[in-house]
Amino acid sequence: LANRAFHPEDTVVDVSGVKVGSGNMAYIAGPCSVETYEQVLSIAKDIKAAGANMLRGGAFKPRTSPYSFQGLGPEGLDILCAVKEEVGLPIVTELMSPEYLDVFNEKVDLIQIGARNMQNFDLLKQLGQVDRPILLKRGLNATYEEWIMSAEYIMASGNENVILCERGIRTFETYTRNTLDLQSVPVLRKLTHLPVIIDPSHAGGKWWLVDSMAKASVAAGADGLMIEVHNNPEAALCDGAQSLKPEKYSELLKDVKQIADII
Ligand code: PEP
Ligand code: MN
Numbered sequence: 001l002a003n004r005a006f007h008p009e010d011t012v013v014d015v016s017g018v019k020v021g022s023g024n025m026a027y028i029a030g031p032c033s034v035e036t037y038e039q040v041l042s043i044a045k046d047i048k049a050a051g052a053n054m055l056r057g058g059a060f061k062p063r064t065s066p067y068s069f070q071g072l073g074p075e076g077l078d079i080l081c082a083v084k085e086e087v088g089l090p091i092v093t094e095l096m097s098p099e100y101l102d103v104f105n106e107k108v109d110l111i112q113i114g115a116r117n118m119q120n121f122d123l124l125k126q127l128g129q130v131d132r133p134i135l136l137k138r139g140l141n142a143t144y145e146e147w148i149m150s151a152e153y154i155m156a157s158g159n160e161n162v163i164l165c166e167r168g169i170r171t172f173e174t175y176t177r178n179t180l181d182l183q184s185v186p187v188l189r190k191l192t193h194l195p196v197i198i199d200p201s202h203a204g205g206k207w208w209l210v211d212s213m214a215k216a217s218v219a220a221g222a223d224g225l226m227i228e229v230h231n232n233p234e235a236a237l238c239d240g241a242q243s244l245k246p247e248k249y250s251e252l253l254k255d256v257k258q259i260a261d262i263i
């Protein structure tokens with residue numbers, strides 16, 4: 001179902017009115033984790049003014065250590081919904097367990113499946129039951145074929161609205177958090193008709209790498225970007241080191257939009 005051979009034209013996914021794919025760009029930004037209402041509201045206003053068209057924020061966090069901040073859970077989701085009411089941006093947040101499938105279906109505009117759950121096949125199969133589009137991040141060490149097969153699981157179960165997100169892969173290099181695989185954009189474009197976006201924040205793990213990698217991603221033909229933005233990165237409960245301040249994000253998006261216009 002995801003194969004370009006049987007579906008030559010690009011798929012355009014509609015996220016509560018925001019179109020993604022075939023030249024329509026997704027500019028998703030926001031904090032790694034939802035911390036407080038005031039935090040998310042402040043960031044949401046800034047990224048909207050900068051030109052973003054979706055707000056991200058994790059309420060359920062897949063942390064490597066059980067002792068790290070695990071996210072606010074349902075309360076975090078309520079905060080995102082309240083900010084959505086106030087600011088009017090569609091929300092993107094990660095689903096980790098089928099337990100919250102119905103709540104997400106009701107409240108979340110774009111349901112994110114994180115790298116660590118890319119091959120959680122039971123979870124993927126259940127996504128056929130939701131009407132919301134899915135943002136499927138690439139697994140930490142998934143091949144293109146494995147990643148596409150995971151999209152296939154969602155599509156075969158009845159939900160064909162899938163956006164793929166490259167977020168860096170594990171390589172021998174340890175200086176950066178992961179290694180951004182820019183080749184994934186042209187390769188996936190060849191193999192599938194689904195929109196492909198890039199998350200340069202989790203790829204590099206350092207805020208100063210985001211600018212160049214975001215521009216390169218759009219130049220490579222990505223259908224959008226997911227970027228972590230925090231109003232006080234030094235105090236962020238998660239991923240502060242890779243988060244841009246709102247002013248930096250605003251400057252970056254101006255350049256990125258110019259690049260997108262000539263691609
Ligand atoms: C995230 O986007 O917050 C996240 C946890 O990303 P990933 O699943 O790519 O690590
Ligand atoms: Mn993060």
